[in-house]
Amino acid sequence: MLPPVARRIQTTIRLKDCYLCRQEIRWASGGAPPWRPAAILDEWVQREARPISLRQLTFFGRTLTEYRLLSSAxxxxxxxxxxxxxxxxxMQTLPYVVVTNPHMSHVYELYYKAFETLRRVRExxxxxxxxRYCNIITETLQEHLTVxxxxxxGIIECQSLMKPEETNRFMNTLLRSRISRRVIAEQHLALTETFHSPWHFPDAKQPQDPSSDFxxxxxLKCNAKEVVEECSQRARTLAREAxxxxxxxxxxxxQGHLNATFPYILSHLQYIVGELLRNSIEAVVxxxxxxxxxxxxxxxLICEAPQHVIIRISDQGGGIPKDILPSLWSFGKGPRSHIHLENLVRVPKMAATMQELRAFPTSAGGIAADANDWRRPVDGSLSSLTYRPPDLRLGMGLPMSRVYAEYWAGSLELHSLEGYGVDAFLTISKLGNKNEQLSTRASMDAV
Incomplete structure (x- = not known):
């Protein structure tokens, strides 16, 4: 007869064996493999990411030559x-029970597949x-629309398994890194498109690029007034649909400095301003x-300073309820997280752009006929491949907007007066000389 402690250990081992058997069956039937060799990943983790600024992004394309295109590639x-x-x-440093969540596991598998594909590309x-490399990038970007x-x-379902501050830090790191990868990938796709354009060569019949401000x-000349006007019109249209x-x-x-211009990635600014205006307009309605x-x-109000442009959006929509305010910038926690989870099930893909907010998919965005064709829609994003109803609340508009704002060393702050309204302050670096803000090292390196 075994003592009680030994019986408990034996029972635990049996339960563990049963779990591992179920996992082996799942892996044998085509699920995720239980492990992969770590040496290759360790080698790449030792490398430092090299952040880049908007000014550096434009350097490759100002006088685009074959040498600069290949350098960019x-x-x-x-x-x-x-x-x-x-x-x-x-992701490997997360609690095991979090990594095995089906949604988190899906993201992990996508990332590993992309890593294995992209690391094998030769000079x-x-x-x-x-x-050929652009075809690989395009296919990868399309696959990652589910991320x-x-x-x-996954974060909402695992919110009780991690501390809120750890959850938000992890989400911000992953989403900021996702933006960084899409920025450099889509920028290179755009430069390649420019290189093959009819106006690029000296003997071209069309002497000047019609989109020379890009x-x-x-x-290069992003005008805050024009972006606000365009986003307000779209936000009003979406409010009428809702x-x-x-x-x-x-x-x-x-009002304010209506002629203020600065270099920026237009889809990022449209997303932030669009979300803020949509929230304000719908709250007032x-x-x-x-x-x-x-x-x-x-x-x-648009304010232009020597180093920054600040956009303040003020409404009288009654302010933010007290029960929502503590979780305003959280991707997981909040009193409405169960509603957001139900709604997210209806959104299989998301590019996080203002353009994808429409009731039904249309061909206006210009979806490429061939999935391997790197020539992209004119809006410079993959939003034409995604869509979602404007009244479908996901609870991630503000947190995602702050990630976009902080990516180029800007900021987004909200001040709510319950019973009256909200003031939102968006600060944008005006000179384009700030590096992208991202976590350059994996958290395990500090352990």
Whole structure:
């Protein structure tokens, strides 16, 4: 007869063996493998990621030559697997029960597949090599459109297994790294598209690029006023789709330094400003449903300083409820997380762009006929491959907006006065000389 302690150990081993048997059956039937050799990943984790600024991104494309195009390709070729390796190592440091969550496991498998594919690409020496590499990048970007919804669902389901600050730090690190990889990948795709364009060569019939204010995906003369006007129009349209055409819509008043321009990636700014305006407009519409008179306007103030441009968006939509305020910037926690989880199930893919907010998919975005064709839609993103209804709340608009804002060394702050309204302050680095803000080393390196 075994003593009680030994019986408990024996029972634990049996339970563990049963679990491992179930895992082996799952892996044998085509699931994720139980382990992979760590030496290759260790080698890539030892490499430092090399952050880049908007100014450096434009350097390759200002006077685009074959040498600069191939230099850009080889920078991307080494950076993508390096940054993926660090994030894979970060995921390996999570509690085991979190990593085995089906959604988290899906993201891990996507990352590892991309890492294995991209690390094997040899040095790019010719334009043909580059075109083949662009096909690989495009396919990878399309596959990774499932990352944001899957990652968020996994975090919500595992919120009781990690501390809130650890969860948010992990999500911010992964999403910021995701943005960084898409930025350098899509920038290179855009430069390659420019290289093959009819206006690129000296003897071209078309003497000047009609999009000369763009260098790849970087918009050199991004005008805050124009972005606010475009996003406010779109936000009003989305509000009508959500609340009905009969709803009373607030005006958007714009004032301040209306000629302020700066280099930026347009889709990033559109997402942030679009989310802020959409929140403000919809809050005002909801509040004035039961109040007489015309809805109070949403005021937008643009301030230009020597180093920054600040956009303040103010509304009188009643402010943010106290129960939501503590989890405002959280991807997982919050009183409505179960609703967000149900809604995320209906969003299989997400590019995190303003353009994907529409009721039904359309061909207007210009989806490539061939999945291996690197020539992308004109909006410079993969938003044409995704769509979601405008009234489907996911609880990640503000946290994602802050990730976008902080990526280029900016900031996003909200001040709420319950019963009155909200002031949002978006600060943007004006000179384009700030490096992308990302975690350059995996967290395990510090252990």
């Amino acid at each position: 080889n920078y991307v070729r080494t950076e993508l697997p390096t940054r993926l390796a660090h994030r894979l190592r970060d 790019i020496k010719t334009v043909d090599d580059n075109d 944001i919804p899957k990652l968020t669902m 260098v790849g995906d970087v918009f 609340f009905g055409s009969a709803c009373r819509m607030p005006e958007v008043n714009l 909801e509040r004035w449903r039961h109040l007489p008179g015309h809805p109070a306007p949403v005021d937008v």
